[in-house]
Amino acid sequence: MTAAGVGDLVLHVDGRQPVSPAVVEMVLAVCERAEDDYGAGLLMVYVSGAPQPGWTRDVNVGLLTKWERAVRRIERIGMVTVAVSAGDCGGTALDLLLATDIRIAVAGTRLVVPVSVDATWPGMALYRLARQGGRLRRAALLGTPVDAGAAVEAGLLDAVVDRPDDALAEVAAAVAGLSGKELAIRRQLMAEATEHSFEEALGAHLAACDRALRRVAVS
Incomplete structure (x- = not known):
């Protein structure tokens, strides 16, 4: 996961990476930049990747608490947040996708609730899935991937595109001048x-x- 900003803020999220102190600090650093230096504009979150088996090995409840607070901070930030998703999107990538304002998917995107040992992961992504796309019970309970078309129908994604840059330009134009x-x-x-x-x-x-x-x- 890396972050860089030129004009707008940009955050790249790799869902293959499990939650870690470094991941939490990266998200918090972007939040601090947004709160200190940006009164408008976009925070663009590029998300992709899903956890591999064994991803919870070094995760504990204390770390998860810090992570969920960081995601919540993104959810409340004083900028328009736009996610661009590609490929399978799960774990940290899915958490942040569901916390953004506008969600653009590249064709072929799938939303994946990760499985830990013998059941789907019970993190706050389940909470957001239930509130935002309550019909997707199979995804929440069984970990069945949700393709981009179904995610749009459920209201979890706003659009599926081949050229995300064009969609981002439209969002940036709409956001211009907003507080x-x-x-x-x-x-x-x-x-x-x-x-x-x-x-x-x-x-x-x-x-x-x-x-x-x-x-x-x-x-």
Whole structure:
């Protein structure tokens, strides 16, 4: 897994690599750059690869806790996050794919819930799969790979393309001028919509509307 940034931030994620302190630190470093130096733009996450048998050998709950917090930080970051997936995508790659805003797949992509010993891995990818694509029970329970077309139908991917650069250019044009902080607020409101009733959500939405009106008044 490597990260580099020219203009926008870029993160490359190899799902064949198991969770490790180095992987956690790489993701956290990108988050810190985004929070310190970027108020808008894209965080592009290129994901591919799935774990091999025995990948949990050096993994423990303490490390997993740090990893899940790092993924959650990506999920809440004040930038538009775009994943580009290719080939089989599982493990750390699947975790981060499911935490991004926009997901573009190269033809031939498959989403794979990894298996550990005698069952699918029970990490937070299962939680996100259930919330975002609840019909894919076979993938969550049996580890059956989900091809790109089925993932689009389930809402887990936004598009399958042959030329991801063209799709990224379209996203970048749409994002131009948007505030990362304001986008993060909208993302949170959308996430909470599945958990709260209308009455429970109303106050947070009105507060966001009031904030938007005040921003307009001083612009």
